[in-house]
Amino acid sequence: MKLLIVGGVAGGASAAARARRLSEEAEIIMFERGPEVSFANCGLPYYIGGEIKTRDKLVVTTPERLRTRFYLDVRTRSLVESIDRTSKSIRVRELDTGRTYDESYDKIILAPGAAPLKPDVPGIDLPGIFTLRNLQDVDLIKQRVDSGVTSAIVIGGGFIGLEMVENLVRRGIRTRVVERNEQLLGPLDREMTRPIYQTLMEHGVQVEFSQTLQSIEQSGEMLSLRFSSGLQLETSIAIIGVGVKPENQLAIDAKLKVGSRGGICVNEFLQTSDPDIYAVGDAIEVKDFVFGHLTQVPLAGPANRQGRIAAGNALGGTSRYRGTQGTAIVGVLGRTAAMTGGSEKLLRRLQIPFRMVYVHPTNHAGYYPGAEPMTLKLLFDPKTGLILGAQGVGGDGVDKRIDILAVAIQSKLTVFDLEEMELCYAPQYGSAKDPVNMLGFVASGLLRGEHPQMDVEEIVSSKTPDRPYLIDVRTPQEFLFGHIPGAINLPVDELRSRLNELPRHGKIAAYCQVGQRGYLATRILLQSGFDAVNIGGGYKTYLLCHREVY
Ligand code: FAD
Numbered sequence: 001m002k003l004l005i006v007g008g009v010a011g012g013a014s015a016a017a018r019a020r021r022l023s024e025e026a027e028i029i030m031f032e033r034g035p036e037v038s039f040a041n042c043g044l045p046y047y048i049g050g051e052i053k054t055r056d057k058l059v060v061t062t063p064e065r066l067r068t069r070f071y072l073d074v075r076t077r078s079l080v081e082s083i084d085r086t087s088k089s090i091r092v093r094e095l096d097t098g099r100t101y102d103e104s105y106d107k108i109i110l111a112p113g114a115a116p117l118k119p120d121v122p123g124i125d126l127p128g129i130f131t132l133r134n135l136q137d138v139d140l141i142k143q144r145v146d147s148g149v150t151s152a153i154v155i156g157g158g159f160i161g162l163e164m165v166e167n168l169v170r171r172g173i174r175t176r177v178v179e180r181n182e183q184l185l186g187p188l189d190r191e192m193t194r195p196i197y198q199t200l201m202e203h204g205v206q207v208e209f210s211q212t213l214q215s216i217e218q219s220g221e222m223l224s225l226r227f228s229s230g231l232q233l234e235t236s237i238a239i240i241g242v243g244v245k246p247e248n249q250l251a252i253d254a255k256l257k258v259g260s261r262g263g264i265c266v267n268e269f270l271q272t273s274d275p276d277i278y279a280v281g282d283a284i285e286v287k288d289f290v291f292g293h294l295t296q297v298p299l300a301g302p303a304n305r306q307g308r309i310a311a312g313n314a315l316g317g318t319s320r321y322r323g324t325q326g327t328a329i330v331g332v333l334g335r336t337a338a339m340t341g342g343s344e345k346l347l348r349r350l351q352i353p354f355r356m357v358y359v360h361p362t363n364h365a366g367y368y369p370g371a372e373p374m375t376l377k378l379l380f381d382p383k384t385g386l387i388l389g390a391q392g393v394g395g396d397g398v399d400k401r402i403d404i405l406a407v408a409i410q411s412k413l414t415v416f417d418l419e420e421m422e423l424c425y426a427p428q429y430g431s432a433k434d435p436v437n438m439l440g441f442v443a444s445g446l447l448r449g450e451h452p453q454m455d456v457e458e459i460v461s462s463k464t465p466d467r468p469y470l471i472d473v474r475t476p477q478e479f480l481f482g483h484i485p486g487a488i489n490l491p492v493d494e495l496r497s498r499l500n501e502l503p504r505h506g507k508i509a510a511y512c513q514v515g516q517r518g519y520l521a522t523r524i525l526l527q528s529g530f531d532a533v534n535i536g537g538g539y540k541t542y543l544l545c546h547r548e549v550y
Contacts, residue, residue, distance in 0.1 A: 001026040003314055004090060004105045006080045006250065008032030009039060010300050011281030012111035013061070014307030015314075020070040022315050028072050029103065031092060033079040036135055037063055042300055044138045045160070048145060049167025058135060083108065083254040085274055107276050107314040110251060110264065111307060114244035114282035114298050119155075123216030128223050129238045132160060141239070145171055149236035152176070153225060155213055157184035159330045161241030162196070166333050168239075169203050176206045176233065178213070178225075180242070185337055187326065189344045191544040192337065192377055192391045199335040208233075244298050246283040259285040263296045268320040270310040278314055280306035289323035290341045290388060290409060291350060297324040327406040329399055338402040341389030341409045344379060355382045356455065357442045358537030358544075360514040361435040363397030365427035372396050375537075375544065378405070378415070378439045385414035385447050390439075397435075404436050415443035442515065442536075451522045452533040454509055456542045459484065459535055468509035468533065469502070473521040478513065484535075484542050492517045495524055502530065511535035511542070 003019055005012045008030045016030045030037065038060045046052045063074035077095040084090070089102045116131035118124050130141045145168070152168045154161045157179035168175040177200065183190040184197055184207070200207055211227040218224075222234045246262045257265040257273035263285025270278045281303035288295045302324045309319045329338035347354045356379045362371035374394025380387050390405035392398040408418065418440025425432055433441070445451050459468065470487040472479050479489040490498060492512065502508060508530050510521035515538040525532035535542070 001315060002104065002106045003028045003109065003311075004080075004103060004107070005030040005109045005111060006090075007111035007113055007281070007283075008034075008037030008074065008076070009041065009111070009113065011113070011303040011307040011310075012109070013038040013066070014304045015109045015111060015280065015311040016066070016072050016074075016307075017070055018308045018311035019315060020072060022312060022317075024071075026315065028070075030066070030072055030074050031078045031080050031090075032074070032076050033095060034134055034136065035076050037061070037066065037074060037076060039135055041133065044132055044135075045163040045167045047138055048142050048164070049170040051167070051170070055135070055139075058138070080250060083250060083277070085254055085277075088276070105276075107278065109307070109310045109314060110272070110277060110279040110283060111281045111303070112247035112250060112283050113303075114246045116240065117243045117245055118240055119213050119242060121213055121215050123218070123223075124240075126216055126218055126223060128236065129216060129240065131240050132164065141237075144237055145173070149173060151235045151237075153178060153233055153235040153238045154241060155225075155238060156180075156241035156243070157207065158186060158241055158243065159328065161239070162200075162330055162332045164239050164241060165200065165205055166331070169205060169333060173236075174204070176208065176235070178208045178211045178227065178231075178233070180210070180212050182209050185330065187328065187343060188337060188339050188391055188393075189377065191541070192339075192375065192393050194544050194547075195375070195393045196332050196335055196337050199333050203333050244282060246285075246296065248283060251279065251283070259294060261285060261294075261296055263294075266321075269313045269318065270306055270321050271313070278310040280310045286321070287323040289325035291346075291352065292323075293350070295324070295326075297326050299324070299326070299328060301327070322410075325406065325409055327402065329402065335393065335395065336398040337391070337393045338398050339389070339391040340402055340406040341387070342379060343389055343391065344377075347379060347388065352388070353382050354379045354388055355443070355446065356380070356536070357439060357446060357453070358515070358541045359435060359438045359442060360537065360540045361431065361438055363395060363435075364429055365431050368427035370428075374398050374401070374435065375540070376401055376435055376439055378418075378443055380415050380443055382447070385416055385443065387413055387415060387418070397430075401435050405439075415440050415447065419444050442519075445519075446536075451519050451526075453536045454533045455536055456545050459509055460542075460546065468507040471502070471508060471510050471521070472512070472539070473510050473517050474512050474539070478539075482539070482543075484511065484539065487511070492521045492524075495521055499525075499528055499530075504530070506531070508532045509535050512538045514538045514540050 040058045066072045079093045082091045089104045093100045151174045184193045214226045251264045264279040282298040327340040372395030377391045379389040423434045471490045472487040473492040510518045512518040518534040522534040
């Protein structure tokens with residue numbers, strides 16, 4: 001068996017090592033056009049920021065080590081130019097010598113990744129404008145940053161863009177973000193990104209939304225960036241982080257099937273339209289694990305797992321790739337945002353019925369020092385309670401909850417399972433009722449009809465006379481500090497004695513700060529014969545949805 005692997009980083013290196021573990025006999029050649037293999041793309045921004053001190057830490061392993069330990073034939077600076085499927089051979093160009101040669105194959109695994117997108121605008125190739133994908137890019141950016149730049153603009157407020165912002169800020173550089181959409185971190189729902197926006201502002205990072213880059217000009221030592229709105233900004237350097245496009249040219253030239261969004265098409269065994277050619281990683285289109293549609297998810301975890309599966313299958317196995325559910329996380333200047341499965345906007349786009357709940361717990365017992373708040377949002381099927389997606393934003397512990405919910409989605413659990421989930425607890429780690437349990441309690445109670453709920457959006461968009469009678473059951477001090485317009489204040493502790501002040505006709509919507517006192521108020525009202533609902537997630541959710549800064 002002669003196995004050729006194109007691309008030597010996440011998916012490719014993972015496939016190569018796995019193939020060797022499975023077969024001592026196979027001839028395995030890995031081609032990488034860059035000088036390094038198996039480097040830590042995900043660590044690149046932190047080297048610029050100085051958190052990762054030395055460049056060699058980014059090199060997970062070297063060609064020499066792969067040769068010695070895995071007996072792999074690793075050919076760097078070797079570009080695979082074409083695939084001849086008839087003769088079953090590839091054409092390789094040695095980038096240092098210009099020499100080309102052919103290499104025959106039994107099977108190929110394509111792992112060429114995805115290239116950073118660059119807006120097609122005048123001036124985009126001027127010095128001082130960078131994209132970030134590999135060690136060569138990081139060297140250029142680091143060199144420039146080390147030379148003492150004072151200002152930076154990051155175009156694109158996605159995951160990589162915001163990681164760059166964090167690290168530029170760490171270096172003391174005045175940094176601005178310019179984003180084409182109306183929110184940061186596009187895959188998340190907008191309200192869940194607001195705390196990240198607030199964190200950026202707290203660190204002096206200016207964010208401009210709804211701005212499309214139009215042109216870049218050199219202006220002395222500085223770059224001058226013009227945007228569609230007329231906005232013009234000057235900066236020492238600009239980092240472009242507006243997304244990636246699959247490296248599909250090799251596949252297209254070989255007449256392999258490629259999807260409408262450019263990802264190489266594969267079946268569940270990760271075979272392309274040619275059964276002897278597999279493809280993995282950022283270059284492929286994948287099945288969405290939860291909803292089954294085709295999508296592209298450029299993440300390291302899926303690329304690594306796909307590399308393992310493709311290697312096994314190329315060597316005769318029949319493992320299936322289950323699909324990708326988009327479990328992702330980013331840390332920005334001390335705040336974390338994470339998600340798994342479908343977002344509210346995706347569910348709306350796919351017209352999938354759902355309900356959602358928010359909770360605002362702390363990461364561990366509130367009485368134990370250092371508890372940090374978080375907001376979790378859960379989306380689930382309104383009939384069965386099947387979990388469809390989750391998002392979290394806050395400090396410590398967001399990662400743990402989203403990971404639990406990711407596994408819950410993979411295991412096709414429902415909100416009723418979350419109620420029952422037994423998770424480890426001591427005060428410095430969690431709560432006896434973990435935030436994941438809390439999501440389960442709220443969502444299950446909702447589906448059982450124990451506490452009818454209205455979403456903040458329903459309340460805000462409802463017009464008189466259909467608008468429920470709104471009661472804020474927090475304390476007068478909390479009410480004074482801010483409340484939903486139109487609400488009257490009736491603290492939950494006084495509710496039982498003041499029921500006669502409430503209208504007997506029409507719906508009453510109760511809310512508190514995070515939903516808990518609102519829940520109690522709703523239970524009191526329901527049992528006293530009122531038509532009552534709780535406003536999910538309380539005033540905190542209202543602020544997330546309706547204030548830029550809260
Ligand atoms: P890559 O890792 O990009 O490897 C593809 C390789 O193939 C490249 O080195 C390329 O040179 C080579 N190649 C392409 N064409 C040819 C050819 N014709 N011949 C020879 N060689 C070729 N993901 C996360 O999950 N979490 C993170 O925190 C995270 N952070 C990131 C931060 C940055 C700055 C970047 C750039 C990415 C980050 N990612 C993260 C994404 C993650 O790195 C990718 O999803 C993953 O590397 C994809 O693996 P891959 O093997 O498909 O492609």
